[in-house]
Amino acid sequence: MSEELTGNILIIQDGEPTATVNSTLAGAVTEALNHGCIEEIYGGLNGLRGLMNEEIIDLAEESQQVIRGLRVTPGAALGVSRGAVRRPEEFERILTVLEAHNICFLLIIGDRETIEAGARLSEMAEAKGSSLRVIGMPKSLTNELSVTDHCPGYGSVAKLIATTVKELAVDAASQGNHDLVSILEVGGGHTGWLAAASSLAKRRNEPSDPPHLILMPEVAFSPETFVEQVSQILKTHSYCQIVVGEGLVDSDGNYLATSIPAEMASLPTITSPLVFLRTLLEQHLSIKVQGAQLGSTQRCGSHAASLTDSNEAFLSGQSAVTAAVGGETGKMVTLSRGDTDTYSCETGLASLADIADSSKTFPANWINEDGISISYQFYKYASPLMVGEVTVPFENGTPQFVALVANRVDKRLEAYSMA
Structure with a gap:
């Protein structure tokens, strides 16, 4: 049994926001x-870099109504950093700030880069x-x-992507006559976790449901194969629904956003896989191609957030304080899931150092042999x-979100130059 420590707690949010990151904050404050x-x-306002400049607020002064409202409010209520903390003197400054404010417990909500810090x-x-x-x-x-x-935030973005695919598919079905391709570009960097989420739009035992093609960064892209696949799908479907991850690469490992075939070199700069694919199809097939990019909307869609994800994010905050x-x-x-058929989730603890030194790739055996669909696993x-x-509560027809009053804590140190 460790000796009881008495002092102040400080909570930081950093890295890219999610639809449920404020639920984690709410859980931590509540506990x-x-x-x-x-x-x-x-x-701590504005992430770890904000902490370097003593940007600290009193969360205990926030109303319980605001704390509860965080659970349905997207974005990061405390704000996040622009730029990572890496230099030894930056870490030294953070420790000095924490000591000056008698911080005994530091809780950091974040992604891999934040966990490394x-x-x-x-x-x-x-x-x-x-x-x-x-x-x-x-x-x-x-x-x-x-x-x-799994990570809090993923369940909600997966739900949003799958929902968007279903909505786009209904729209495309109303227009297509074996001559329409609809492309949705999702994020995810060099991994296919977000692109794979689109497969959740399919009904069980209905493999022909949209999306018809899922293009993952883990599978090298072949222009010739792609054009042929689309052509074949349009023979049996009135439209073709495609989902592509932003990190799609060719056989040489080059991102499609910068990998331009010779016959396309005279065209304007290709800025995304969506533009690349649309241009490729318009060159080779006499069809209409429409496209959409989720962009930042995929991280702030609280209207389509998962209750399971929100609850687990809240639980994560509570468990951090308890630990x-x-x-x-x-x-x-x-987070770990139970062994029973009915889904359940419990919290545990792992070393920050172990997590910082590794990342979770999308399992290769969850991609079917065709390279364009995802397995039941x-x-x-x-x-x-x-x-x-x-x-989500609504007011005048739009979602009603909350914002922190954010009463500042007096600074105790000289201003810090972040040059």
Whole structure:
């Protein structure tokens, strides 16, 4: 049993926001109020870089109505950094700020880059003999963090993508006459977790449902094969629905956004796989091609958020506080699913250093041999994460979100130059 530590807690959000990252914040604040050893509950504005300049607010002064409202509000209520913290002097400054404000418990909500920073802070604090306890809470649109079964944020973006595919497919079906291609470009960087989520739009045992082609970064793209695949689909379907991950590459490993065939070299600069594919099809097939990019909308669609995802994000925040108060440090909250047929989820802990040193790739055996469809194993993995709907309050016909009052805590140090 560790010795009880008394002091202040500070919570940071950093990295790309998700539809449920504020639910994690709400869970942490709610749990922190239950522990007498926590004297003040602070939030760091604008991520770790904001913390370097002592941008700290008092979260205990926020109303319970606002804290509850965070659970349905997208974005990062505390704000995130522009640019990562990497230099030793930057970490030293953060530790100095934490000491000046008697922060004993530092909770960091973030993606892989943020977790790496958390691991560094924890190691430096320990080397200095500091009593600071650092706990990470996962969040990631791209489901990139290892060790944890899945990341809060992924279930909601998967639900949004699958929903968008269904809506686009209905729209395309009303227009197509064996001459229409609809392309949706999704994010995900160099992994296909987001592109694969589109397969969840298919009904069970209906492999011909849209999307008809899923183009993953893990499968090298062949222009000739692609054109032939689309041509064959249009022979039996009135339209062809395609989903492409932004990190799609050719056989040489070049991103399609920059890999331009010789016959297309005279065309305007290709800026995305969507533009590349549309241009390719218009060159080779006499068809109409329409396209859409989810872009930043995929991370802030609270109207299509998953209740399961929101609840697990909240649980992650609660568990982080419990772990910190219980004496843990240098750890990240993880999610693990039960072994029963009915989906269940529990939290655990893993080393920040272990998570920072690895990432979770999309399993190769979850991609079918045709390279353009996803196996049932992925369906079993991902579909429970999308279950349930978040009830978002509406006012005058639009969603009603909350914002923090954000009462500032007085600075105690000289201003820091971040040049």
